[in-house]
Amino acid sequence: MKKQSLLMKFYLIVVFLLMYLPIFYLILFAFNRGDYMTSFTGFSLRHFATMFADTRLMGILLNTFIIALLSSLVATLVGTFGALGIYLLKRRNLQNVFLGLNNILMVSPDVIIGASFLILFTMAGLALGFGSVLIAHIAFSIPIVVLLVLPKLNEMDSALIRAAQDLGARPYQVLSYVILPYIWTGIMAGFFMTITYSLDDFAVTFFVTGNGFTTLSVEIYARARQGIDLSINALSALMFLVSLVLVIIYYFIANHKQKGSGKHKRATVNQQLGGGVQ
Amino acid sequence: MTQPIIEFRNVVKKYDDHVVLNGVDLEIDAGKFYTLLGPSGSGKTTILRLISGFLDASSGDILFDGKRINDVPAEKRQVNTVFQNYALFPSMNVYENVAFGMTLRGVAPAQIKTKVTEMLELVKLKGFEEREIDELSGGQQQRVAIARALANDPKVLLLDEPLSALDYKLRKEMQYELRAIQQRLGITFIFVTHDQEEALAMSDWIFVINDGEVVQNGDPIDIYDEPINHFVADFIGEANIIPGTMVADNLVHFNGQDFKNVDGGMRPNEPVEVVIRPEDVDIVSVEAGAVTVRIDTVSFRGDYFEITASDMDHHEWQIQSTNGVEEGSRVGVTFDPEDIHIMRLNETEEDFDARLEAYDEE
Numbered sequence: 001m002k003k004q005s006l007l008m009k010f011y012l013i014v015v016f017l018l019m020y021l022p023i024f025y026l027i028l029f030a031f032n033r034g035d036y037m038t039s040f041t042g043f044s045l046r047h048f049a050t051m052f053a054d055t056r057l058m059g060i061l062l063n064t065f066i067i068a069l070l071s072s073l074v075a076t077l078v079g080t081f082g083a084l085g086i087y088l089l090k091r092r093n094l095q096n097v098f099l100g101l102n103n104i105l106m107v108s109p110d111v112i113i114g115a116s117f118l119i120l121f122t123m124a125g126l127a128l129g130f131g132s133v134l135i136a137h138i139a140f141s142i143p144i145v146v147l148l149v150l151p152k153l154n155e156m157d158s159a160l161i162r163a164a165q166d167l168g169a170r171p172y173q174v175l176s177y178v179i180l181p182y183i184w185t186g187i188m189a190g191f192f193m194t195i196t197y198s199l200d201d202f203a204v205t206f207f208v209t210g211n212g213f214t215t216l217s218v219e220i221y222a223r224a225r226q227g228i229d230l231s232i233n234a235l236s237a238l239m240f241l242v243s244l245v246l247v248i249i250y251y252f253i254a255n256h257k258q259k260g261s262g263k264h265k266r267a268t269v270n271q272q273l274g275g276g277v278q
Numbered sequence: 279m280t281q282p283i284i285e286f287r288n289v290v291k292k293y294d295d296h297v298v299l300n301g302v303d304l305e306i307d308a309g310k311f312y313t314l315l316g317p318s319g320s321g322k323t324t325i326l327r328l329i330s331g332f333l334d335a336s337s338g339d340i341l342f343d344g345k346r347i348n349d350v351p352a353e354k355r356q357v358n359t360v361f362q363n364y365a366l367f368p369s370m371n372v373y374e375n376v377a378f379g380m381t382l383r384g385v386a387p388a389q390i391k392t393k394v395t396e397m398l399e400l401v402k403l404k405g406f407e408e409r410e411i412d413e414l415s416g417g418q419q420q421r422v423a424i425a426r427a428l429a430n431d432p433k434v435l436l437l438d439e440p441l442s443a444l445d446y447k448l449r450k451e452m453q454y455e456l457r458a459i460q461q462r463l464g465i466t467f468i469f470v471t472h473d474q475e476e477a478l479a480m481s482d483w484i485f486v487i488n489d490g491e492v493v494q495n496g497d498p499i500d501i502y503d504e505p506i507n508h509f510v511a512d513f514i515g516e517a518n519i520i521p522g523t524m525v526a527d528n529l530v531h532f533n534g535q536d537f538k539n540v541d542g543g544m545r546p547n548e549p550v551e552v553v554i555r556p557e558d559v560d561i562v563s564v565e566a567g568a569v570t571v572r573i574d575t576v577s578f579r580g581d582y583f584e585i586t587a588s589d590m591d592h593h594e595w596q597i598q599s600t601n602g603v604e605e606g607s608r609v610g611v612t613f614d615p616e617d618i619h620i621m622r623l624n625e626t627e628e629d630f631d632a633r634l635e636a637y638d639e640e
Contacts, residue, residue: 159361159362159363160365163359163361163365166358167379168383170353177382
C-alpha cells in the first residue's frame with residue numbers, strides 16, 4: 001500500500017514537473033542578466049525594466065486587459081441570462097438542445113471559431129480591430145459562463161422561486177432577491193474564468209486582429225518568431241502571475257461551499273451562498 | 279349560512295391526457311383547520327397549488343371570498359404557503375426571511391420590525407433574528423417558514439406536508455403548536471399530509487383525497503368511525519375489513535354468523551364490507567367469544583400489543599390489546615354492535631351522507 005502511494009506521488013511529481021518546467025525555465029530567464037537563454041549569468045531585473053519602458057508593449061498590455069474585462073463583463077451578463085433562459089425552458093429536450101449547442105462551442109477548436117469569425121466580419125464589412133476582437137472574445141466566453149452558472153441554477157430548490165412569488169414577489173424581484181444571490185458564486189466564477197480565457201487567447205484573436213490592433217498573446221507570438229528577446233520572458237512571467245492570481249480567486253469562489261461560514265457573524269454574500277439550502 | 283372563503287366547483291386538472299384532479303368540489307370555511315389527506319400522487323398537493331396559484335385549473339372555478347380567482351397570479355392572492363422543505367432564502371438571515379413579504383410591499387421598517395418580532399415570538403424563535411438559515415436545525419427552519427408565511431397576514435395559510443422532514447417527537451410537538459397558532463390567530467389553515475395520525479390529531483375537518491377525487495370529507499371522528507369505503511377504512515388507521523351481507527337493518531351476516539349492529543338503510547341481503555377497528559376487538563375466552571381465532575403474532579408497541587390472528591375462514595384479524603397473549607394460542611374475540619361499521623360497495627359520498635341522515639332520523 002505504502003509503496004503504491006509512493007509510486008503515485010512520484011508519478012504526480014514527474015507529471016507536474018514536466019508541465020511546469022518549461023514555464024519556470026522561461027520565467028527564470030526573465031531574471032537573467034545576460035541577453036540569451038543559453039546560460040544564466042546572474043540575477044537582474046533589467047528585462048522587466050526594458051519591458052515596462054516599451055510603450056508599445058504597455059499599450060498592448062492595456063488593450064489586452066480592456067478586452068478581457070469588457071468581454072468578460074458582457075459575456076457574464078449575456079451568459080447568465082442565457083443560463084436562466086435554458087433553466088426556465090419547460091421542455092426538457094429543448095433544454096438539452098440549447099445546452100448541446102452551448103457545449104459544441106466549448107469544445108470546437110479555436111482555429112475554427114477564429115476562422116469563422118474572420119469570414120463573418122469580412123462578409124459583414126466590419127473593420128478588424130478592437131471591435132472585432134471584443135466581439136469574438138465575448139462570443140467564446142459566453143458558453144463558459146453558461147456552463148458555470150447553469151449548475152448553480154439546477155442546484156437551487158425551485159421551491160425558492162415559488163416561495164418568493166407566494167410572498168408577493170414580481171418576476172424581477174424573484175430574480176434580484178432570490179435567484180441572483182443564489183447563483184452569484186457561479187456568476188463570479190464565470191467572470192474570472194472568462195477573464196483568464198480572454199487574457200491568454202491566441203488562436204481566435206490571431207484571426208480577428210487587424211493591422212493596428214493586437215493583444216499580448218499575438219504580440220508575444222510575433223516577437224518570439226523574430227528572435228530571442230528576454231523582455232518577452234519578463235512579460236510571460238507577468239502574465240503567468242496574473243493568471244495565477246485569477247485562478248486563485250476563481251478557486252476561492254468555486255470552493256466556498258466546503259468552507260463553513262463562521263457562527264453568529266454576519267456572513268458575506270459568498271459565505272451565505274456557500275451554505276446552500278437544506 | 280356564511281360564505282365559504284375558498285370554493286372549488288368541479289375543478290379538473292390534467293396534463294395532456296393524464297388527469298390529476300377529476301372534478302373536485304369543496305368548500306372551505308374561514309377560521310378552521312382543514313386537512314387534505316391522501317396517499318402520494320392522490321392530487322392533494324395539486325389542490326394546494328391551485329389555491330396558491332402556482333397551477334392553473336384545466337376547467338372549473340376556484341372562488342376566493344366568492345370571487346373567481348382562476349386568473350389571479352400567485353403573488354396577488356391572499357394566501358401564503360409553508361413549503362415542504364421550507365424554501366427559506368439562504369442568502370438572507372432569519373429576520374430578512376420573515377420580513378421578505380413586507381419588504382416587497384414597502385412597509386415601513388419600524389412596522390416590519392414590530393411584526394417580525396411578533397411572528398418570531400409566535401413561533402418561539404425570539405432572539406434568532408440575526409441567525410443565518412444554515413445555522414438552524416430543521417425544526418427551527420420550519421418555524422421560520424411558518425413565521426415568514428404568517429407575517430404576510432394571509433387569510434388562508436397553506437401547509438404542504440411541512441412536518442414530514444421532522445423526527446417523530448418534534449413532529450408531535452409541532453402538531454400541537456400549529457393547532458395552537460391556528461386557534462390563536464383564527465386564520466384558515468389548509469394542511470396537506472399523507473399521515474392519517476397527523477390529520478386526525480390536528481384538523482377540524484378532513485378531506486380524504488384519492489385518485490384526484492374527494493373520497494370523503496368530515497370531522498376526524500366521523501371519518502375514523504364511519505369510513506365510506508374500503509380505501510378510507512384502510513387508509514385511516516388500521517382496520518379489519520371482512521366481506522359480509524346485510525341481512526336486514528341492524529343485522530349483518532359475516533364469518534358464518536349473524537351479528538347485531540347499528541347500521542341500516544340497505545337492500546335486504548345486500549353484499550357489504552364490515553369494518554371493525556383493532557382497538558374495538560376484545561380478547562376473551564373461546565366460550566365467550568363471538569369468533570374463535572388463533573394468535574399468529576404478538577408485537578409489543580409500548581402502550582399496547584399489536585396482535586394478528588386468523589379465524590377458521592382464514593380471515594386475518596388485527597387486534598390491539600393492553601394485555602399480551604401467547605402466540606399460537608386459541609382465544610375468542612368479541613366486539614359490541616356499535617363497533618361494527620358497514621360499508622356499501624361503490625357508494626358515493628352523497629348517497630352515503632343521505633343514507634346516514636335518513637337513518638339517523640328514524
